Amino acid sequence: MIAGWGPQHRDGLRPVPGGVTAARGFDAVGVTSGVKASGRPDLAVVAGRDRCAVAAVTTTNLVKASSCRWTDNVAAGGLARAIVVNSGNANVCTPDGEAHTRRMAEATASLLGAAPEEVVVMSTGVIGVPLPIELIETALPTAVAALAPDGGEAAATAIMTTDTRTKQAAFEVTDAAGRRCVVGGMAKGVGMIEPTMATLLVAITTDAAVPVDALQQVLVSAVNATFNRISVDGDRSTSDTAVMLANGNGGEIDLDMLERGVHAVCAELAHMVVADGEGATRVAGVRVTSAASAADAERISRAVATSLLVRAALHGADPNWGRILMAMGNAGVDFDLANIEVTCAGVTVCRAGVAVPFDAEVASAAMSAEEVEIVIDLGAGDESVTTLTCDLTPEYVSFNADYTT
Amino acid sequence: MIAGWGPQHRDGLRPVPGGVTAARGFDAVGVTSGVKASGRPDLAVVAGRDRCAVAAVTTTNLVKASSCRWTDNVAAGGLARAIVVNSGNANVCTPDGEAHTRRMAEATASLLGAAPEEVVVMSTGVIGVPLPIELIETALPTAVAALAPDGGEAAATAIMTTDTRTKQAAFEVTDAAGRRCVVGGMAKGVGMIEPTMATLLVAITTDAAVPVDALQQVLVSAVNATFNRISVDGDRSTSDTAVMLANGNGGEIDLDMLERGVHAVCAELAHMVVADGEGATRVAGVRVTSAASAADAERISRAVATSLLVRAALHGADPNWGRILMAMGNAGVDFDLANIEVTCAGVTVCRAGVAVPFDAEVASAAMSAEEVEIVIDLGAGDESVTTLTCDLTPEYVSFNADYTT
Numbered sequence: 029m030i031a032g033w034g035p036q037h038r039d040g041l042r043p044v045p046g047g048v049t050a051a052r053g054f055d056a057v058g059v060t061s062g063v064k065a066s067g068r069p070d071l072a073v074v075a076g077r078d079r080c081a082v083a084a085v086t087t088t089n090l091v092k093a094s095s096c097r098w099t100d101n102v103a104a105g106g107l108a109r110a111i112v113v114n115s116g117n118a119n120v121c122t123p124d125g126e127a128h129t130r131r132m133a134e135a136t137a138s139l140l141g142a143a144p145e146e147v148v149v150m151s152t153g154v155i156g157v158p159l160p161i162e163l164i165e166t167a168l169p170t171a172v173a174a175l176a177p178d179g180g181e182a183a184a185t186a187i188m189t190t191d192t193r194t195k196q197a198a199f200e201v202t203d204a205a206g207r208r209c210v211v212g213g214m215a216k217g218v219g220m221i222e223p224t225m226a227t228l229l230v231a232i233t234t235d236a237a238v239p240v241d242a243l244q245q246v247l248v249s250a251v252n253a254t255f256n257r258i259s260v261d262g263d264r265s266t267s268d269t270a271v272m273l274a275n276g277n278g279g280e281i282d283l284d285m286l287e288r289g290v291h292a293v294c295a296e297l298a299h300m301v302v303a304d305g306e307g308a309t310r311v312a313g314v315r316v317t318s319a320a321s322a323a324d325a326e327r328i329s330r331a332v333a334t335s336l337l338v339r340a341a342l343h344g345a346d347p348n349w350g351r352i353l354m355a356m357g358n359a360g361v362d363f364d365l366a367n368i369e370v371t372c373a374g375v376t377v378c379r380a381g382v383a384v385p386f387d388a389e390v391a392s393a394a395m396s397a398e399e400v401e402i403v404i405d406l407g408a409g410d411e412s413v414t415t416l417t418c419d420l421t422p423e424y425v426s427f428n429a430d431y432t433t
Numbered sequence: 434m435i436a437g438w439g440p441q442h443r444d445g446l447r448p449v450p451g452g453v454t455a456a457r458g459f460d461a462v463g464v465t466s467g468v469k470a471s472g473r474p475d476l477a478v479v480a481g482r483d484r485c486a487v488a489a490v491t492t493t494n495l496v497k498a499s500s501c502r503w504t505d506n507v508a509a510g511g512l513a514r515a516i517v518v519n520s521g522n523a524n525v526c527t528p529d530g531e532a533h534t535r536r537m538a539e540a541t542a543s544l545l546g547a548a549p550e551e552v553v554v555m556s557t558g559v560i561g562v563p564l565p566i567e568l569i570e571t572a573l574p575t576a577v578a579a580l581a582p583d584g585g586e587a588a589a590t591a592i593m594t595t596d597t598r599t600k601q602a603a604f605e606v607t608d609a610a611g612r613r614c615v616v617g618g619m620a621k622g623v624g625m626i627e628p629t630m631a632t633l634l635v636a637i638t639t640d641a642a643v644p645v646d647a648l649q650q651v652l653v654s655a656v657n658a659t660f661n662r663i664s665v666d667g668d669r670s671t672s673d674t675a676v677m678l679a680n681g682n683g684g685e686i687d688l689d690m691l692e693r694g695v696h697a698v699c700a701e702l703a704h705m706v707v708a709d710g711e712g713a714t715r716v717a718g719v720r721v722t723s724a725a726s727a728a729d730a731e732r733i734s735r736a737v738a739t740s741l742l743v744r745a746a747l748h749g750a751d752p753n754w755g756r757i758l759m760a761m762g763n764a765g766v767d768f769d770l771a772n773i774e775v776t777c778a779g780v781t782v783c784r785a786g787v788a789v790p791f792d793a794e795v796a797s798a799a800m801s802a803e804e805v806e807i808v809i810d811l812g813a814g815d816e817s818v819t820t821l822t823c824d825l826t827p828e829y830v831s832f833n834a835d836y837t838t
Contacts, residue, residue, distance in 0.1 A: 089763055090762040090763075090764075090768070091761065092762070121755065121758055121783070122787060123787050155759065156754060156755045156758075156787070157788065266758070336741070340829075340830050340833035341833065343830065344833075349561060350525070350526065353496045353525075353526055353560065353671070354670060356495070357495040357496030357671060358495075359495075361495075363495070365496060365526070378526070378561065381526055382526055382527060382528050382561070383526065383527070383561040383562065420830050421830060421834075422827030422830045425827045425829070426827050428742055428749075429745045429751070429824075429825075429826075
């Protein structure tokens with residue numbers, strides 16, 4: 029168990045089923061349009077029964093999918109009715125990408141009686157192959173007709189690419205005044221996962237009533253503390269998107285509590301993404317404590333969590349603190365080696381920057397757990413940050429050598 | 434064949450044998466001191482018969498080996514008589530690291546009748562384990578007694594860690610006035626290889642007469658254009674060192690020609706390092722052309738060459754230009770997608786930022802070569818840079834999961 033990540037007890041939060049349709053007033057559906065040659069589900073719609081406040085965070089990659097640019101515009105407008113997602117094709121670097129994104133929004137909007145600018149679009153899958161938009165347009169009427177309040181699971185299935193399982197989470201949030209709301213969500217993504225988003229699609233819904241500006245702040249804050257603190261392979265994709273819809277059906281709630289709920293949903297989804305990382309057999313939390321600043325903690329934590337050599341050692345259940353110090357030294361942050369203490373899975377292996385004798389068998393056994401915490405104490409202040417990563421395995425490499433264009 | 438790298442014809446340069454002892458007036462030796470439990474050679478000395486001008490470049494990792502700090506001081510003094518290298522132990526993050534480095538220099542210096550401050554020290558191997566300095570002190574008298582003008586091969590063997598073969602290169606340099614010198618060198622390093630140096634030890638010798646300041650400039654320039662443009666795993670080590678000694682025995686030579694010679698030696702050694710990269714089966718040159726600035730070309734070339742997904746695709750002989758564009762977009766450099774052309778092993782796969790139809794079988798066959806060029810044309814200017822990398826293989830991961838502390 030890694031502190032702050034994955035399913036665990038949180039005050040004022042109660043886990044509930046339903047994922048992206050856990051909150052009242054949202055319907056979802058997942059169908060097969062034929063974009064995926066495999067015949068697996070590849071088209072999802074999440075819709076509010078009324079217009080919702082919308083917030084979005086999209087990739088910082090310069091090569092940005094047209095769907096991300098479209099979604100940025102929807103979020104700038106502040107109102108959305110639905111999210112349409114296709115998997116199997118990223119609609120990136122194709123001649124008609126922009127036109128196809130617009131057609132996806134238009135087709136969905138006309139079926140819902142909404143404006144195209146009120147439909148968020150996400151596409152994920154292979155890059156550079158024209159999107160067979162007609163397949164999507166043909167499938168959408170059936171999909172929209174089947175929208176249902178228990179459609180969260182089907183939608184979460186239809187957005188998967190190389191994911192081996194669906195990723196859903198939801199919490200009922202209760203504030204000090206006894207007011208309640210539900211926050212639920214779904215995600216996909218197991219590769220190209222790297223801080224500042226990833227081939228990651230995240231859709232979150234809530235029945236709380238939230239002003240658009242506050243919603244955007246809540247989403248950015250939660251994404252920064254969760255999806256931006258995970259790494260599978262250091263590659264950021266061209267299509268990363270996190271979107272949140274709030275329909276107000278449940279009334280107002282304390283904003284700090286809402287933020288805790290959104291953070292909890294994102295933390296649980298982000299943990300699922302790392303645990304399902306391509307080829308991964310083990311999840312590690314790289315926790316940097318006693319840092320002079322949160323920025324220092326973040327940079328060092330990230331440098332260690334993304335080091336190939338550290339991640340290969342993690343696969344070998346090897347408390348290889350030499351590689352950890354090597355990675356720390358490359359973080360571009362000043363620290364005093366004489367203050368450093370490193371603990372791997374509860375075994376202190378380095379103190380004051382030099383080796384501490386430890387029982388290698390005990391340490392290796394502890395490191396063999398499904399979840400491992402690496403704690404790096406900088407002895408410099410009060411800030412701490414945890415980055416989540418997974419082990420680098422021969423299977424990851426085989427998988428990505430064979431997954432072809 | 435990748436342009437500018439590896440063995441190839443160069444005007445005014447003629448390959449010669451002998452590595453680090455190719456230049457007149459240098460002796461070398463490699464022996465077994467016992468630092469390596471395997472009993473393989475682990476101690477090398479390279480010595481000039483007189484004092485030499487010395488230049489050095491050492492790691493930028495904040496956790497910097499005491500040997501690197503010592504060597505920086507030697508280089509600051511401008512004069513050196515010898516280089517002593519042990520493999521099997523990096524002498525990093527150990528309580529007596531600094532004292533042990535000094536003792537290595539002192540023992541070598543007293544045998545040669547030099548000052549300790551005239552002896553460059555390099556250590557490579559495991560981090561955090563105390564260096565058995567007595568073994569080195571015991572072996573040094575025999576080693577120094579065996580220094581020989583044909584000892585380059587033995588020295589190159591003794592500095593190896595996980596290298597599978599020695600890395601040596603040498604050229605005779607002739608300038609326009611017919612003056613000649615020899616530049617030779619050796620290197621070790623196959624992992625933790627990343628721009629801004631690596632677990633890389635490089636020793637270069639020349640019989641040219643060069644002022645110390647010029648020597649430092651020549652070395653920095655050659656290292657920047659070669660060892661700082663290779664990447665095996667994105668991890669910079671704590672011990673990287675490149676050192677050059679010039680004894681003046683061969684007299685003066687045109688400095689530009691000397692620089693070409695040093696560049697050629699470094700390019701050939703750097704190519705050997707990548708080709709011997711842990712688990713590697715294929716070398717790729719990522720060439721960015723028509724960039725607006727060399728800095729742009731360098732950043733994009735590096736981002737693509739270090740992308741795990743690009744390197745996994747390289748292992749699969751897959752011209753996966755979607756991943757190449759994804760990696761380019763993460764480089765932090767502005768470019769116009771509409772101008773981009775990507776050619777993999779001679780097959781153009783992307784033009785104006787969108788797919789070009791190509792025969793997948795032909796492309797895959799071309800990508801299956803031992804050496805592959807990926808050319809990215811930015812259509813923005815006249816600058817170009819090539820970064821060398823190797824494919825990411827399941828064997829790399831297995832190797833680094835099992836190589837233990």
